[in-house]
Amino acid sequence: MYMMILYAQSWGFNLIGGGFRESKRAMQLSELLGVNISPSQVLQGHSPFKQLVNRYENELVVAVGKGEPAAVMFEYGFKNVLSIDEYASCFDDIDPLAQYKEWITKKVANQSRTFKEIGPRKSVHSERVQAAFIVSDSVDWSRDIQVVCDILRSGGLPGKEIGHQPPLYFAHDDLKYQATFPSERLGMGAFRIALESIFNRIHFNALEYTSFGKPNAFVFKNAETVLKQLASSLDHEVHVVNHPDDGSHFKTLYMIGDNPSVDIKGARQAGHPWFSILTRTGVFKGKENPSDFPADLVVDTVEEAVDYILRKECTS
Known part of the structure; x- marks a missing residue:
């Protein structure tokens, strides 16, 4: 028997949303379900980002979202990726409200592990960001919208002159989702609307972006392709x-x-x-x-x- 976990927003587990590596999800689900689940059986909204590795493998990219967005991208094969926390920490005063966010200091300190995984940091002040990836739900909308707008409108060099917008990718575009609170919560689609509205007011060209995730039919076709690969790898006969x-x-x-x-x-x-x-x-x-x-x-x-x-x- 074979199966695939098509990970949605909430399935009754304490595993809401993306932002974590498929290997970690597989381990969590294996413990919860009592069966061995491999990372190849887990598809998340940001899983299609793997297909962009050849394009950005060695380029500086920024990963936005809760959880461990940079670690997710690093596991996919991106070798020069920084989380939005790490990237913003390299620029003094890029977030004018940072002094009022005491929790930021602790969070950035905990992210230092990712630097070691990726290798020595290059000078982000002179290296152009080639793409921004919204991997999971933003934790700090005000900071993330500000920094992402800085990246996109300057051509990847915040604080510099206006430049050509680098590509922007969203893992999904869900406007809302159901969590433990009685009414629905705003999702990545809401963040995209806010970012797009602001960017279009401060930049002469409209925001360009690519959104993966449901309801994009690509997600389902990709899942079918992965299932075929899983089926062909089984030792016993699969009836198809x-x-x-x-x-x-x-x-x-x-x-x-x-x-x-x-x-x-x-x-x-x-x-x-x-x-x-x-x-x-x-x-x-x-x-x-x-x-x-x-x-x-x-x-x-x-x-x-x-x-x-x-x-x-x-x-x-």
Whole structure:
């Protein structure tokens, strides 16, 4: 038997959002589920950033977000990456509100480990940032928007003259998500809207960016590709159905999610062989299947969704 964890915002575990290495997620999930899960079975919103390593492998890039964004990128193969905390700490007064954020001092001190993993820092004052990656949710919107705008409008050299905007990448574009608070929380999509609105007011060219993550059909196609690789690596026989018309090697792939406009919309756009299951465990709490992005099946919990899949597959 094989499986893949298509990591969503919240599945009842204390593992909300991205910002951590797939190897760490695999270890956490292995302990929680009591089965051995390899990093190759875990896909997160920022996993597609791996495909950009050849372009930026040795270039200076900045990683934004909670958790350990620089360590994530370093594990992907980026050799010259700094977190936004590390990068901002190299510039005096780049954050005019830093003196009021006592927690910043401790956080930057804890990031010194990443410098050792990456190697000696080059002079960030003279080395141009070639790209900015929003790996996970920003912890300090005011500082991050300020510094990212500085990077983008100066062509990668904050404090210098206006230059050509370096590429900007978002791991996903979720406007909101469900956490432990009763009402939804603002997600990376909200941060992107704020950043874009401000950048477009202070720069003569509109913000250019690339957003990965659901509902982008690329995420689902990428997951299918990884599943094919996992299936081909198994020693025992894997029963798959070949569909020569669309190139798929799977009869059915299941998407379980709690956000109709992200999870279900993405699965619907991806098409065959994806089967969407909407749960009432997060953003969606309605009684009826939503008319704008209807799922193939609506259930109350993730457990019900898994039970349905097992029953269906065992009888087919």
